Amino acid sequence: MFRSDLFQGKRILITGGGTGLGKAMARRLMELGAELHICGRREGVLQEAAKELAAATGGKIFCHPCDIRVAQAVDEMMQAIWQQHGPLDGLVNNAAGNFIARSEDLSPRGFDAIANIVLHGSFYVTQAVGKRWIAEKRGGSIISIVTTWVWTGSAFVVPSAMSKAGIAAMTQSLAVEWGPKGIRLNAIAPGPFPTEGMTKRLAPTEKLERQMIGAIPMRRVGNLSELANLAAFLLSDEVGYISGEVIAIDGAQWLNTAAGFGALTELGDAEWQEIRDNIAATNARDKAQRTV
Numbered sequence: 205m206f207r208s209d210l211f212q213g214k215r216i217l218i219t220g221g222g223t224g225l226g227k228a229m230a231r232r233l234m235e236l237g238a239e240l241h242i243c244g245r246r247e248g249v250l251q252e253a254a255k256e257l258a259a260a261t262g263g264k265i266f267c268h269p270c271d272i273r274v275a276q277a278v279d280e281m282m283q284a285i286w287q288q289h290g291p292l293d294g295l296v297n298n299a300a301g302n303f304i305a306r307s308e309d310l311s312p313r314g315f316d317a318i319a320n321i322v323l324h325g326s327f328y329v330t331q332a333v334g335k336r337w338i339a340e341k342r343g344g345s346i347i348s349i350v351t352t353w354v355w356t357g358s359a360f361v362v363p364s365a366m367s368k369a370g371i372a373a374m375t376q377s378l379a380v381e382w383g384p385k386g387i388r389l390n391a392i393a394p395g396p397f398p399t400e401g402m403t404k405r406l407a408p409t410e411k412l413e414r415q416m417i418g419a420i421p422m423r424r425v426g427n428l429s430e431l432a433n434l435a436a437f438l439l440s441d442e443v444g445y446i447s448g449e450v451i452a453i454d455g456a457q458w459l460n461t462a463a464g465f466g467a468l469t470e471l472g473d474a475e476w477q478e479i480r481d482n483i484a485a486t487n488a489r490d491k492a493q494r495t496v
């Protein structure tokens with residue numbers, strides 16, 4: 205699908221790049237020639253992922269233990285990357301946390317636990333990269349991993365829905381503010397992609413998992429490679445005119461669940477015949493009443 209040297213000479217940072225979607229994107233970008241930098245709070249997880257990805261792709265990858273909730277730590281990480289390696293060309297805001305809870309039960313700490321990573325942390329990282337690009341008069345590409353809740357909101361995950369909507373607003377705002385400086389920002393809104401983070405905290409029972417898959421028109425979860433390919437596409441200079449967009453990759457799940465008739469995809473021929481008969485009977489009754 206892509207030239208194998210698409211990202212040759214490019215340096216890209218993925219937050220939360222040691223696990224799940226972040227790791228899958230790191231692998232794809234390395235396969236396409238990028239020098240990868242990954243950050244996260246757990247150094248051991250980062251080191252293990254880096255070892256695995258370097259062996260699988262033969263590419264270069266560097267780990268940066270960093271808690272993106274701490275603005276100063278983010279700036280120090282960026283300083284270290286710039287000084288020891290050189291400027292970044294791309295950034296993927298992927299790190300996040302989430303859990304299901306009734307909103308009335310949430311403590312301020314519970315709310316902050318999510319908002320501090322997703323909303324505040326993503327801004328700290330984006331600003332730390334953007335201000336360096338602006339000072340050096342060089343462009344760059346940023347993508348953020350959000351959710352389709354940016355369009356619909358979502359019950360029981362309100363801190364995440366609010367924070368992801370904030371990242372979508374940042375994407376659109378900075379696409380305009382930083383566009384003249386050659387900086388592009390886009391976002392990806394994935395549907396369900398099986399990762400440890402997603403399964404443990406968001407689909408913790410088999411029943412919930414079955415219900416979730418039933419609501420996806422393509423009747424399957426996403427493949428990590430599909431998400432990684434979209435990330436590579438959006439980061440690439442080859443699509444340098446795309447900016448300020450939020451693109452869903454969810455098998456049409458959110459369109460189905462946002463509209464009211466999605467459950468009808470479960471009906472068989474007999475049930476559709478019954479529906480047609482009922483509608484015909486209602487029409488006939490109405491016509492008879494009109495002629496009386």
Ligand code: NAP
Pocket residue numbers: 219220221222223224225226243244245246247249270271272273297298299300301302321325349350351352393394395396397398399400401402
């Ligand atoms: P995951 O494996 O739990 O990934 C989250 C990553 O973020 C971890 O590597 C974690 O590393 C890192 N992280 C968390 N807090 C951090 C902090 N304060 N500082 C630095 N790093 C931090 O989950 P995932 O499923 O791959 O999710 C990745 C992204 O995709 C998230 O933005 C998520 O909202 C989004 N998403 C996923 C799905 C899905 O179906 N999987 C669907 C829609 C959107 P440490 O714990 O070591 O810090």
